[in-house]
Amino acid sequence: MRRKRAVKKDGPPAGRPLLTYVEQVDPGMSGLSDLFFSLSDPTRLRMLFALLEGEMCVSDLARSAGVSESAVSHQLRLLRSRGLVVSRRAGRRVYVSVSPDVVQALLSLGLEHVRP
Numbered sequence: 001m002r003r004k005r006a007v008k009k010d011g012p013p014a015g016r017p018l019l020t021y022v023e024q025v026d027p028g029m030s031g032l033s034d035l036f037f038s039l040s041d042p043t044r045l046r047m048l049f050a051l052l053e054g055e056m057c058v059s060d061l062a063r064s065a066g067v068s069e070s071a072v073s074h075q076l077r078l079l080r081s082r083g084l085v086v087s088r089r090a091g092r093r094v095y096v097s098v099s100p101d102v103v104q105a106l107l108s109l110g111l112e113h114v115r116p
Contacts, residue, residue: 038082039106043067044075048103051085055097 038044043065050056050064062072076096079085084103087096 034082035106038079038084039110041075043071044079045107047072047075047079048084048098048107051096051098052100052104052107055095057093057095059093061096 039048046065047061050061056064058069058072058076062069065072076085076087080087083099085096085098087094089095
């Protein structure tokens with residue numbers, strides 16, 4: 001005889017991952033997870049902090065972050081897809097900037113949390 005799976009009234013069914021359940025209840029959770037993933041890399045963080053000073057071309061951003069232009073371009077692709085940076089082309093150069101209010105608030109809150 002097969003046993004029926006127990007179901008909690010206010011939670012996920014037994015044996016079901018909580019994150020999958022939460023994503024079904026609130027689809028925005030996946031977007032929040034993507035945002036935190038975007039902020040989880042030290043190179044991306046260095047780039048975002050540099051961009052808070054103002055718009056930069058990719059070569060200057062690479063120098064500021066201490067990585068190659070290729071690495072910057074790779075990281076920018078992810079940051080652009082998450083809506084954290086915007087870029088514009090001027091001739092052969094690509095200039096990148098952030099939305100200072102949103103990014104600065106996120107980074108400031110994160111720093112407050114990790115500082116002793």
